Amino acid sequence: WIFGLPLLNTEEINMRCIYILWIIFLKLVCCELEVRIADGILRGQVLQSRDGRTYYSFxxxxYAKPPIGELRFKAPEPVEPWNGILDASSKSNKICIQKN
Known part of the structure; x- marks a missing residue:
């Protein structure tokens, strides 16, 4: 014991490191997905509904340029394509719930 903590042998330390790395890998790989659309790449999430069904969330x-200035009260204009990845996985993004 050192400072009230038990000493671990090398094998135990290695197994704990592998376990932690595996958890990090699963979090990074399994819960996010990327999709290429005409305007660029979207990053979404794989989530579960209250009844346990898996769905993809973006x-x-x-879908259009903001209706400000000259665009106010006009037909929507397409959004400009973006570079890089648009993070569509944030819970702080505004959403409009749709039912199939």
Missing amino acids: TGIP
């Missing part, structure tokens, strides 16, 4: 995807 929030905050822009």
